[in-house]
Amino acid sequence: MNLKKYKKEIILIAGILTVSCGLLLFNQFLFSKPAGKVEISVDGNVIQTLNLNEDSDILINAYNGGTNRIVVKDKKVSVSEASCPDKVCVHQGWIQHNGENVVCLPNHMIARIIGE
Known part of the structure; x- marks a missing residue:
């Protein structure tokens, strides 16, 4: 039962990190013009x-x-x-x-x- 809980937490953390990295790259691209x-x-x-x-x-x-x-x-x-x-x-x-x-x-x- 704990294994399922940890899987869900790992998936949630991976999702949050993916979205954060995507937003960071979008921000860098948007403001990259001098x-x-x-x-x-x-x-x-x-x-x-x-x-x-x-x-x-x-x-x-x-x-x-x-x-x-x-x-x-x-x-x-x-x-x-x-x-x-x-x-x-x-x-x-x-x-x-x-x-x-x-x-x-x-x-x-x-x-x-x-x-x-």
């Missing part, structure tokens, strides 16, 4: 696209008079200043990999890293 640009959108509309190979510091006029300062340095992106009350976007820090985002909900701003 990051080349950051796309900045406000209210779902892309307002600017910046090259990650060029350092820049820009001020974005966001929703309802809000502002976000976007800094591109050393192929990384961060929000250094924001007019929102909670500053979650500022505290998120630097992003650099394809598919990563910095989101400022009060200002309706999203900075998303995209491939070249």
Whole structure:
């Protein structure tokens, strides 16, 4: 009776490991493109696209008079200043990999890293 229990546990563990490996490979394939640009959108509309190979510091006029300062340095992106009350976007820090985002909900701003 215990042998059947162990077989079921081994099959379950093997299944979980197989699914985990599959998801890991899918994630690696999805984000394997080199990051080349950051796309900045406000209210779902892309307002600017910046090259990650060029350092820049820009001020974005966001929703309802809000502002976000976007800094591109050393192929990384961060929000250094924001007019929102909670500053979650500022505290998120630097992003650099394809598919990563910095989101400022009060200002309706999203900075998303995209491939070249």
